[in-house]
Amino acid sequence: MTADTHRWQSLPPERQRHQSEALQPYATPERGAPGWTSCVLLPAEADEVAAVLREAQGTRRALVLSAGRTGLVEAQRPEGETVLSLEKLNRIISMDIAAQRAEVEAAVPVDTLNAVLAEHGLVWPMEMGSTSAATVGACVANGSAGANAVCYGTAAHLCETAWGLWADGRETGPQTGPQWFAPAPQVLAIDSAAPDVQQGLIGTQGVLGVITRLALRLYRLPVQREAALIPVADMPAAMRALALARDVFGEDVEEFEFISASAMALVRAMQGETFRWPFERDPQAAFYLLLQVKSDDTGEDLAAHLYTFLTETLQQPDDALGYAPLKALKRIRHSITEASNHAMKALAGGRLAFDTATPVEVFGDYLAALETALKSLYPQVQFVAFGHAGVGGAHLHLLGTREQPVSAHAEALVKLVFDVTQEHRGTFSAEHGVGSKWGAAFAERAQPQVVAELVAAKRARDPGHILNPRSFGLDVLARQA
Ligand SMILES: Cc1cc2nc3c(=O)[nH]c(=O)nc-3n(C[C@H](O)[C@H](O)[C@H](O)COP(=O)(O)OP(=O)(O)OC[C@H]3O[C@@H](n4cnc5c(N)ncnc54)[C@H](O)[C@@H]3O)c2cc1C
Structure with missing residues (x-):
């Protein structure tokens, strides 16, 4: 596709960028080859986003959405399309501390929101390596899942209401995020390759429209957290440990991450002398589990509770107890x-x-x-x-x-x-979305009904096929249907 070089009428010139040095960051995805664009639009109000969408429909000019640009599936990578950046929709509108609810614009970065919430003992619990830049609206649109999804669900579950615009510029009205219930072990818990068009803009990854504003479900910051690194011989043993942890700690299992021996070796090699092994000796395990538990009870001795779990329930010998400050264990996990x-x-x-x-x-x-x-x-x-x-x-x-x-x-x-x-009844894209990277896999491997519903919704909401046109391979799928 050749780059769209025309000026846009729907936005004043100061909200448009056309100089190549200003465009370059918007053309470079987090992973994958750089793209190209000749125009970036920077609306600062939802009304301006609506005007841009209407102009795009009227002139059949394609847009690629961009927010924090940390997405890993090349959804935000332009191939000549104009980039519609949401970065100026970055205001925290209101907070209701008692009701544990915050209303925000879509492009507030997760860490920015949480820095404000922490002062009130609250958190919007999306724990990812990208939260300094990743935005709340993108997380909800993508159904992103953090390390703590086992406890809080995905970002879609952390959204009470989303408001936005369909790709034709019309308002969507309020859309409600689903409630999180820890799924049964035989059920696939997260699957970003199965967007549910009934959820509107929540989880459909920006192909049907743009989320501009959200009311978010907040949680109290736990009073205590403890964690341990648990060596195991294989992954079936890991899953038995998860079942036992759930029996003992219930919904207070806040994270249950795994690190293969090969991943651990890479971290040790990179960190060199600064690597801190939380064991007395190298347990030479095939996998390491990072179990994090929380408590809202100031009187509980959570560390003792965890120690009992490790030594009595899991029967870990003392020299294989990977007990260290949470920060040190997290440093290992987040360095992979x-x-x-x-x-x-x-x-x-x-x-x-x-x-x-x-x-x-x-x-x-x-x-x-x-x-x-x-x-x-x-x-x-x-x-x-x-x-x-x-x-x-x-x-x-x-x-x-x-x-x-x-x-x-x-x-x-x-x-x-x-x-x-x-x-193994799994999905090729758990939480990162489909984007343009996995468009062919979506056509080939997603449930035919999911594909058909997405194509039909795309036609209804985006008659000019202007918004993120290549995501999910919809450019090809729409021609075939
Ligand atoms: C180091 C690192 C760690 C990561 N860890 C995780 C992880 O643990 N779990 C996880 O799920 N992801 C993870 N990611 C991926 C990424 O952070 C998420 O996909 C996040 O949701 C992207 O947010 P963003 O603001 O950067 O969106 P962008 O990359 O700017 O946008 C990507 C796409 O999202 C859609 N989108 C963005 N904003 C909106 C909106 N307001 N309305 C509608 N659609 C929109 C559009 O299709 C857009 O093209 C990680 C990325 C990095 C770099």
């Missing part, structure tokens, strides 16, 4: 992506990154099957797995070497990962 980036540069063989999920009851078997298949067919590929075991979510990084780059087998590797995921 950076460590993988370092390794990728050093190995010079590229990386394929996936974000899959399966029902919790088969998650352990799933990872074991995937590792076995990869090892037997592609022994040269380094398999790094980590993520949200509490909801059956896995971030998978496949690293190549200079001699054996992953690009040589990219198609076959993607197919292998997605086939094994599907065999």
Whole structure:
């Protein structure tokens, strides 16, 4: 697609950018090849967004939405389209401390909101590595899931009401976010490849319209938090530990993350002498679990409660107790992506990154099957797995070497990962969304009814096909339907 070079009539010139140095950051996605654009629009009010959408429909000029630009599926990457940046819709409108509710514009960064909420003992609990820039509206639109989704659900569940505009510029009216109930182990807990068009703009990832304002469900900051790193021999053992933790701590299991030995090795290599191992000796485990529990009871001895769980329920020997300050354990978990980036540069063989999920009851078997298949067919590929075991979510990084780059087998590797995921009733995109990156996978692997409903909703809400036109592969799907 060639770049759209015309000026827009619906916004004053000071809300438009056309100079190449101002455009470059908007064309560069978090991951993947840079895109290109010749215009960025910066509306500061919902009415201005509506005017832009109407002009786009009238002139059939395509728009790509941009907010904090931390998305990992290239939804925000323009290929000649004008970029519609929401960054100026960044006001906190009101807070009702007693009702635990905040009304905000869509592009307030998560950390900005939480810094204000913390003063009132409240939190909007989205814990991700990207929250300094990622915006609340994008999280809700994408159904993003943080490390604590096992406790609070996805951002869609943390949204009481969203207001916005359909892609034709008309107001949507209020749309209600779903309530979170910890799903049964046999149910897929998170699946951003199955958008529900009945939810309107919530979870449909910006292909039907733009969220401009939200009322968010807030939580009290827990009075206490404790965490431990638990070494386990395999993922089925990890899932047994999750079931036991749920029995003992119930809804106070705030996080249940897993780190494979290969992911831990990358962190140790990157951090070098500054790495702090929370064990007396290296337990040489296949996986490490980061269990975080919380309590709202000031009188409870949560540390003792956790210690009893580790030693008596899980029967961990004293020298395998990974007990350390929460911050130190979090530093390990949140360093994995950076460590993988370092390794990728050093190995010079590229990386394929996936974000899959399966029902919790088969998650352990799933990872074991995937590792076995990869090892037997592609022994040269380094398999790094980590993520949200509490909801059956896995971030998978496949690293190549200079001699054996992953690009040589990219198609076959993607197919292998997605086939094994599907065999375990899983999804190829748990929480990062579909974007343009996984458009072909959506057409091929999503439930036909989900595809048909999204295509029909796209036609109804975006008659000119102007908003995020390539996301979900909708440019191709709309032509086929
Ligand atoms: C280091 C790192 C860690 C991450 N960890 C996680 C994680 O743990 N879990 C997770 O789920 N994601 C994670 N992400 C991905 C990312 O942060 C989320 O997808 C987030 O929702 C993107 O927010 P953003 O404001 O940056 O959106 P952008 O990247 O600017 O936008 C992406 C797309 O979202 C849609 N969108 C944005 N705003 C709106 C709106 N107001 N209305 C409608 N559609 C909109 C559009 O389609 C847009 O193209 C991570 C990213 C990074 C870089």
